[in-house]
Amino acid sequence: MVDEGERAVLDPAERHSRRKLRRRAFLAAAGGVAAGGLTIGTAALMSGGTGKGREPGGSPPEGEATAAAEEAGTGPIADPVRRAAHLLRRAGFGGTPGEIAEFASLTPEEAADRLVDFEGTDNAALEQRITRANFNLTRLRGGDGRPGMASDMRAWWLTRMAYTSRPLEERMTLIWHGLLTSELGKLGIPRTKFMLIQNELFRRMALPRYDDLLKAISRDPAMMVYLDTIQSSAAHPNENYARELMELFSMGVGNYTEQDVREAARAFTGWRLTAPPRVQLPEGASEAERRAAQDAAAEAYEPEFVIQPRLQDRGMKTFLGKTGPFGGDEIIDIIMSHDAPSRFIPVRLFREFAHANPGPETVTWLAEVWNGSGHDIREVVRAILKSAEFNSEAAYRAKIKSPVEFVVGAVRGLELETDFRATLRFWGPMGQTLFQPPNVAGWPGGPAWLASATFFARLNFLDAFLFPRGRPLRIEALLAREDAAGMVDEALRRLVDGVMSDGARAALVAHAESIRDPVERAATVAYLVLASPEYQLA
Known part of the structure; x- marks a missing residue:
C-alpha cells in the first residue's frame, strides 16, 4: 500500500x-x-x-x-x-x-x-442517444473530428446493445451476424456501407420466418460480395455461396452431396448488384482529389439486387432429389422442405441461448416447434426461453x-x-x-x-x-x-x-x-x- x-x-x-x-x-x-x-x-x-x-x-x-x-x-x-x-x-x-x-x-x-x-416497446431513448453521439455512418474516412465509418459503426452497434429497450432485437442481430457471416476485410473500405446495410437487415428481420431470411441474405450486397455470388456466371458457376448455404446456413454437413453443391451453384448464376456511379475526374486531378471523388461515389452508392439473364443458367437442375429449371429462391424452398434444417437451425439457437448439449428429446421437440410454426424463428426462440431446460440450473x-x-x-x-x-x-x-x-x-x-x-x-x-x-x-x-x-x-x-x-x-x-x-x-x-x-x- x-x-x-x-x-x-x-x-x-x-x-x-x-x-x-x-x-x-x-x-x-x-x-x-x-x-x-x-x-x-x-x-x-x-x-x-x-x-x-x-x-x-x-x-x-x-x-x-x-x-x-x-x-x-x-x-x-x-x-x-x-x-x-x-x-x-x-x-x-x-x-x-x-x-x-x-x-x-x-x-x-x-x-x-x-x-x-x-x-411495441418504445426505443425512443436509444434513438435519441444515437443522435446525440453523432456517429459517422456515412463518410468512409471520417472528418469533422469523427473517426472513419468502420470504427464508428462498431461503436454505434455497441451503443445499441448497451442501451436498447429491446435486448432480444440486438441479441438476434448479433446471432445472425455470427451465423450468416460476412466480413469487412474482404469487402474493403469502399464497401463499408454494405456491412451497415446487412446489420440493418438482421435487425429488421430479427425474428423472421427463416425461409424469408435466407432469401433476403442471398440478395444482401455484403453476402454477395463476401461469398462471390457477384462473380458467378453460367459459364463459370462459383460454388462458395451454394456450399455455405447448405453447410453453415441451413442443413449442416452430411445432408447433401457435392453434386448438390454444383447444381445449387448454377441456380445462383447471374445474380448481380447495380453498378456504382461512375467517377468523373478533371484532367490533372491530384491523388487526394481522386481518392476524395472515389470515396464520395462509394458513399453515395445504393446497391440494388438484379439478375442479368445473359449470365444466368436457366437449364434443368437436379437438387436434393428434385428436378427443374430452378433459380436461387427455388433452391432455398427445396432446402427448407428438407428435414435437415429442422434439426440444425433450432439446435444452433438452443446452443446460443441455453447450453451446448441438448439431448435427443430436446432436438426432437425443437424440430416439432420449427415445423409446427412454419420455420418461424420467433416461435422457436419463444419456446426455448420458456422451456424448463433453459430455466434450469443446468443452463445457468x-x-x-x-x-x-x-x-x-x-x-x-x-x-x-x-x-x-x-x-x-x-x-x-x-x-x-x-x-x-x-x-x-x-x-x-x-x-x-x-x-x-x-x-x-x-x-x-x-x-x-x-x-x-x-x-x-x-x-x-x-x-x-x-x-x-x-x-x-x-x-x-x-x-x-x-x-x-x-x-x-x-x-x-x-x-x-x-x-x-x-x-x-x-x-x-x-x-x-x-x-x-x-x-x-x-
Whole structure:
C-alpha cells in the first residue's frame, strides 16, 4: 500500500502503475491470473462448483430437496431474481437491478413473451442517444473530428446493445451476424456501407420466418460480395455461396452431396448488384482529389439486387432429389422442405441461448416447434426461453461470455455512460471485432474466448476503461454504498447475481478496505469482480 509520504513523491503515472500491479497481484493470489487459473476456475464453476453459499440480498431456496437439486446442477432455477438475471443475460446482454426486479415479478412465460414480442416497446431513448453521439455512418474516412465509418459503426452497434429497450432485437442481430457471416476485410473500405446495410437487415428481420431470411441474405450486397455470388456466371458457376448455404446456413454437413453443391451453384448464376456511379475526374486531378471523388461515389452508392439473364443458367437442375429449371429462391424452398434444417437451425439457437448439449428429446421437440410454426424463428426462440431446460440450473452460468457480452454486460450492470469509441482498440486482442469475424464459420466461441492472451486482453481493457488516463472512473452505482463490504456486495449483486464463495468475497472486502479513496475503491471493486471467474460466465 502506498503511504502518504510515498504518495507525495510519486507522479501520477507511477501511482497508476503501482495500483495496476496491486490489482493484478490480487488476482494472481486469488488464482485467477496464474497460468491457466482463470480457465480452471471458470471450468469448475461451469461444472457446478459455484460456491453458492452466499447470495447477498437474497434468500436461500426453500426446502432441502430444492437446495440439493440446485447444488447438483439439476432442477429449475428457484430464485426468481437469479432466473430473471439469467434470462436477461442470454436473451440480451444483462440487466440493471431495476430491469431484473421487473422481470423477476413475472412468470417465466410472461418474461419470455415480453422479450420476444418487442415491437411495441418504445426505443425512443436509444434513438435519441444515437443522435446525440453523432456517429459517422456515412463518410468512409471520417472528418469533422469523427473517426472513419468502420470504427464508428462498431461503436454505434455497441451503443445499441448497451442501451436498447429491446435486448432480444440486438441479441438476434448479433446471432445472425455470427451465423450468416460476412466480413469487412474482404469487402474493403469502399464497401463499408454494405456491412451497415446487412446489420440493418438482421435487425429488421430479427425474428423472421427463416425461409424469408435466407432469401433476403442471398440478395444482401455484403453476402454477395463476401461469398462471390457477384462473380458467378453460367459459364463459370462459383460454388462458395451454394456450399455455405447448405453447410453453415441451413442443413449442416452430411445432408447433401457435392453434386448438390454444383447444381445449387448454377441456380445462383447471374445474380448481380447495380453498378456504382461512375467517377468523373478533371484532367490533372491530384491523388487526394481522386481518392476524395472515389470515396464520395462509394458513399453515395445504393446497391440494388438484379439478375442479368445473359449470365444466368436457366437449364434443368437436379437438387436434393428434385428436378427443374430452378433459380436461387427455388433452391432455398427445396432446402427448407428438407428435414435437415429442422434439426440444425433450432439446435444452433438452443446452443446460443441455453447450453451446448441438448439431448435427443430436446432436438426432437425443437424440430416439432420449427415445423409446427412454419420455420418461424420467433416461435422457436419463444419456446426455448420458456422451456424448463433453459430455466434450469443446468443452463445457468453454462456458457462463457463473449467479449461483447463481457463489455456490454458490465456497462448495463453498472449503469455506466459511454459511447464505446474509447474501447475500440481492445476488441481485436479480446478476439471479437464486430463486422470482422475470423472466417465464414463466424467466431468459434466457448473456451476459445478465454485463451490466456484473450483473457489478459480483457484485463487490459478493464484497466483502461475503469482507470482512464490513470484516474478511477466514478461508478455511481457502487458509490451509493459507503462501506467496503456494502460496495463489494453491491458489485456482486449487479454483476454475478450475488453468487460468490465466502472466501472470495472476504478477500475482496479486505482488499477494498485497504483503499481509502471511495472513487478508487469503487473502480477497483468493479475491476476485480469483472475479472473474476464468476463474471466470465453468461
